[in-house]
Amino acid sequence: MASRKNQLNIFLADLAAMNIKVHNLHWNVTGSKFIIVHKLTEKLYKMFQLQFDEIAELMKMQNEMPLAAMADYLENTTIDEIESRDYSAYEVLQILDGDCDKIMQQAKKIRDEADKKDNFLVANKLEEYLEIYAKHSWMLRAMLQDDDLPIEMEEDEESDDE
Numbered sequence: 001m002a003s004r005k006n007q008l009n010i011f012l013a014d015l016a017a018m019n020i021k022v023h024n025l026h027w028n029v030t031g032s033k034f035i036i037v038h039k040l041t042e043k044l045y046k047m048f049q050l051q052f053d054e055i056a057e058l059m060k061m062q063n064e065m066p067l068a069a070m071a072d073y074l075e076n077t078t079i080d081e082i083e084s085r086d087y088s089a090y091e092v093l094q095i096l097d098g099d100c101d102k103i104m105q106q107a108k109k110i111r112d113e114a115d116k117k118d119n120f121l122v123a124n125k126l127e128e129y130l131e132i133y134a135k136h137s138w139m140l141r142a143m144l145q146d147d148d149l150p151i152e153m154e155e156d157e158e159s160d161d162e
C-alpha cells in the first residue's frame with residue numbers, strides 16, 4: 001500500500017483515466033458544435049497522453065516505480081469514469097471543466113510538496129502543467145457561457161415537443 005500512496009502515482013492514474021475519458025467524449029459528442037468539441041477533445045487527450053508519459057519518466061528519474069496496469073490506475077485515480085453514450089457539447093464542457101479542476105488541485109498539491117522538499121524537477125514540471133491547465137480551464141469556462149441548456153433541462157421543459 002505504501003507505494004500506492006505516492007502522489008505522483010495518483011496523478012499518473014488520473015492522467016491515464018483522463019486519456020480514456022476524453023477519448024469517450026471525443027467519440028461521443030453530438031450536436032451542431034460537434035467539430036469544435038471533437039477537435040478540442042483531441043487536443044486534450046494528446047496533452048494527457050504526453051503528460052502521462054512525462055510523469056512516469058519523471059518518476060523513473062527519481063528511482064520511483066510508476067504504476068503501469070489499468071487495474072492499478074482504476075484503484076488509484078480520483079477521476080470518475082463515465083459510460084459510453086451520446087453527450088451534448090454542453091455536457092462535454094461541464095465534465096471537462098469539473099475534471100480540469102480536480103487535475104489542477106492534484107497538480108498543485110504535488111507542486112507545493114515538491115517545492116518544500118526542494119525537488120525542482122517535479123516542482124518545475126507541475127508548475128508548467130498548472131499554467132497549461134489554467135489556460136484550458138479559462139477556455140472551458142468561456143465556452144460554457146453559451147446559452148445552450150443541458151439536455152436534462154430541455155427534456156423536462158419540452159417533454160412532448162417533437
Ligand SMILES: [Fe+2]
Nearest residue numbers: 026027038042
Ligand atoms: Fe480522434
